[in-house]
Amino acid sequence: MKxxxxxxxxxxxxxxxxxxxxxxxxxxxxxxxALGLREGEVAGVKIEKEKIVFEDIDTVTLYIGAKNQPEYYEYLVELQPNRVIFNPGTENPELYRILTKNKIDFINACTLVMLSTNQY
Structure with missing residues (x-):
């Protein structure tokens, strides 16, 4: 199951x-x-504005810079994903420490590259 x-x-x-x-x-x-600043839809996926506590999130992939991440710290811990992907430009040592403390794996990688090389 995916x-x-x-x-x-x-x-x-x-x-x-x-x-x-x-x-x-x-x-x-x-x-x-998906979560974004504006509601909408991409490829049939609804973009939500509110931090919905989705069930069974395996991976969170970040496309927001470190300065905009603090408002998501508690949310990420609450979701308890198996991993967080820090795409290029989203690296954040403070969030690394929070994730490590809460036993959430993370990697610095590019989701697009991971998908195209079957490493996702």
Whole structure:
């Protein structure tokens, strides 16, 4: 059974990497949910504005910079995902410590590359 991915920083703009990631996740039959600044839809995935406590999130992939991440710290811990992917430009040592303390794995990687090389 495939596990759900949460994209944080989702955008409806086609040139944004979060948008490309949602499309690629859907193409790869990965169940996907998304959070963004504006509600909308990408590839059939509804972008939510509110921090919904989704059930059974396996992976969170971040597309927001470190300065915008603090408001998500408690939310990420509450979700208890198996891993968090820090895409290029989202690295954050403070959040690494919080995730480690809460026994949540994380990696610095590119979701798009991971999907295209079957490492997701």
């Amino acid at each position: 596990k759900t991915t949460l994209v944080i920083g989702a955008s409806m703009k086609p040139n944004r990497y979060s948008n490309m990631a949602i499309k690629r996740l859907v193409t790869n039959n990965q169940p996907t949910v």
